[in-house]
Amino acid sequence: MKFKIALILFVFVFGNLFSQNKYRLKNFSTTDGLSQSSVIAIHQDKFGQMWFGTRDGLNKYDGSRFTIFRNDVNDKFSISNNDILAIEEDNSGKIWVGTYNGLNCYNPISNRFTRYLHTKANHTISNNAVWSIREIGGEMWFGTSKGLTIFNKKSGLFTSVFHSDDDASTLPSNNILSILRTKKGEIWIGTTKGLCQLISRKNGKLSFKxxxxxxxxxxxVQSVIEDKEGNLWIGTKNKGLLKFDQKEKSFVTFLSNEKYSEINTDIRSLIIDKQGSLWVGSYDGIYILGQDKSLQKINNSNNSNGIDKVKSIFMDKKGSIWIGCYYKGVNLWDISNVNFSNYNQTSKKIPMSFDVVSSIISDQNDNIYFGTEGGGITIYNKKSEAVSYINSKTGQTHKNDIKAMSLSEDHILWIGTFSKGLSAYNTISKRIEDNRIAPDLTDLLKESGVYSLKAENKILWIGTFGKGLIRYNTSDKTFQIIGNDISKPTFLTNNMVRSILIDKQNSIWLGTQNGLNRISLQNFNPKKYKIQHFFYDHSALSGDDILTLFEDSQNKIWVGTKARVYIILMEKNSIKLVLKLEIPLSLLFTPF
Incomplete structure (x- = not known):
């Protein structure tokens, strides 16, 4: 596994290499754990967790896995129905969920749902099909298939408001699909028969225009939102996208007829991103209307199925956009993805020799070396954009399974492989020079994996998968093994060395499968040295599986393990734990 932070750092350093695809999306489907592939409602709670309402269950996504809530006929505290229509969190942290059969309030502390169902008694919700939910003041407002219901959280009473053919000040329809409270506190209601504004509320009577x-x-009216100028944008099922000027209290033209006709007439959901662009979710996909009146229809380049039948759009606290579709799950657009392009064996610009890339390094001649686990090394020159390869197909080497690389000051690219030991490539002559490796070292490593390398002056530090750490002097071709022999006073915590870091204080850090090790290189004596152990239990002879190491600009060491990230600072002869991050494995690592 490789720590994704390393890849992120690489891409930002060499960001000018990559073509920009502003709207690359990541798709989540049932194969990722989503309960069902039609995502009708989306929300984010105060903890940053995402909630998705589908036609078969409510989903909570914590960035790593999905937790699914479904109705259980034997559990009165389960959700009332699996067909989810609306989700909203109130200011106390409770999650309100509208379904086709009942309103539910989820308490994350007790992990229980409270059901609110329509009955013939007074002060119940007006209908069990709840299409929209908004918290306004100390009340919860619910749009149902048969009226608007307001719930007073203090009194615990429901009050319902209905359309009347005999009163023009009532709702235009009882089928309420959207509710909006503007920055000025005005309340707008979208129904299946029109848009209205609440103009008065006296003695329990609500009047609308x-x-x-x-x-x-x-x-x-299926969706209503407000832009920063106070204009309303209305998504309708039958008249497409509309703009309403609140000052003039009238609908206004915002695009030429020709450009406007490009937008589908069935608009399900709207959102305005942090750049002020309007995202329009329609029956046939996503349109983005820029502040400059530019109009773009986007497709998901990471999903051959594209995007259509959009039902819900949501912007999270970070500014990322989540798009729920019928039958195609939920798609995520994150602005950080703008900096990334994917290169594989079929890419035109940089066709990789193999799709699994385990190591990346660059030299002073604008070459970037991609070590792959099956196709040798792909070399890309940033200036000429030429692509070349070092592998069995070019006849330069038979070692295609690359695990690690390190470039020395004499322009030698040292190459560690999965099962065929060590190799050396001269980046000037462009030739393999394995004669730089001592025959005894070649024999030692011929059946061993080299998982990490660090060239420093004339010393090459070799982290192996089973034979410990090897200190190789490339000048006189002598080497020394530092291993896991607990009978000795100085030993590695494990012989599987996954990562190597030489810090600014001239210490070498070794991440192993069983703990972290540190050796000071100040006046290093190969015959007499000390190894410090961290994240290791000497009584149990076990420790954390260390996968990656990184030193930041403040001399803090970031330690990536299978379960968490430690940030440590060396003080005298001990470490100070600055921070421990419990982060889901799927967010940190990419399997190899």
Whole structure:
């Protein structure tokens, strides 16, 4: 496994290499753990967890795995129905969930749902199909298939408001699909027969003003949002995207007829991103309307199925956009993905020799070396954009399974392989020079994996998978093994050395499969030295599996393990734990 932070650092350093795809999306589907592939509602709670409502269950996503909530006929504290329509968190941290059969309030502390169902009694929710939820003041507002219901959290009472053919100040329809509270506190309601604004609330009576598009057409309003200028954007099922000027209280033109006709007429969801662009989720996909009136339809280049039948769009606290689709799961756009392009064996610009890349390094001549686990090394020159290879196909080497690389000051690229030991490549002459390796060392490593390398002056430190650490002097071709012999006073905590770091204080850190080791290189004597052990239990002879090491600009050492990240600082002869991050494995590592 490789620590993703390393790859992120690489891409930002060499970001100018990569073509920019502004709207590359990541897809989550049932194969990733989603309960069902139609995502109708999306929300993010105060802890940053994402909630997805599908046609078969409520999903909580913590960045690593999905937790699914479904109805259990034998559990009265389970959710009332699996067909989820709306999700909203209130200011106390409770999650309100609207379904096709009942309103639910989830308490994350007790892990229980409280059900609110329509009955013939007074002060119950007006209908069991709950399409929209908003917290306004100290109340919860619910749009249902038969009226608007307001829940007072203090009194615990529901009050419902309905359409009446005999009163023009009532709702235009009982089927409420969207609720919006503007920055000024105005409340707008989108129904299947029009858009209206709450204009008064006296003695329990709510009065509304209807704003029709014209005298003949009824608006089926599916989504309403407000932009920073205070304009309303309305997504309708039958009239496409509309813009409403709140100052003039009228619908206004925002695009030419030709460009406007490009947008599908069935608009399900709207969101405005942090750059001020309007994301329009429609029956046939996503449109993005820029502040400069540019219009772009996007497709997911990472998903051959594309994006269509969009039902929900949500912007999280980071500014990432989540897009829920019928039948195609949920897609995530994150601005950090702008800096990344994917290169594989079929890429035109940099066709990789193999798709599993285990190590990356660059030289002073603008060459970038990609070590792969099956295709040798792919070399890309940033200036000429030429691509070349070192592998069995080019006849230069038979060692295709690359695990580690390190470049020495004399322009030798040292190459560690999965099962065929060590190799040396002269980056000037462009030739393999394995004669630089002592025959005894070649024999020692011929059936061993070399998982980490660090060239420093004339010394090459070799981390092996089973034979410990090897200190190789490339000048006189002598070497020394530092291993896991607990009978000796100085020993490695494990012979499987995954990572090597030489810090600014001239100490070498060794991440093993069983703990972290440190050796001071100040006045290093190969015959007499000390090894310090960290994240290792001497009584149990066990420790953390250390996968990667990194030193930041403040001399802090980042230690990546299978379960967490430690940030440590060396003080005298001991370490100070600065921070411990319990981060899901799937967020930190990519399997190899």
């Amino acid at each position: 209807n704003f029709p598009l014209n005298t003949t057409d009824l608006l089926n």
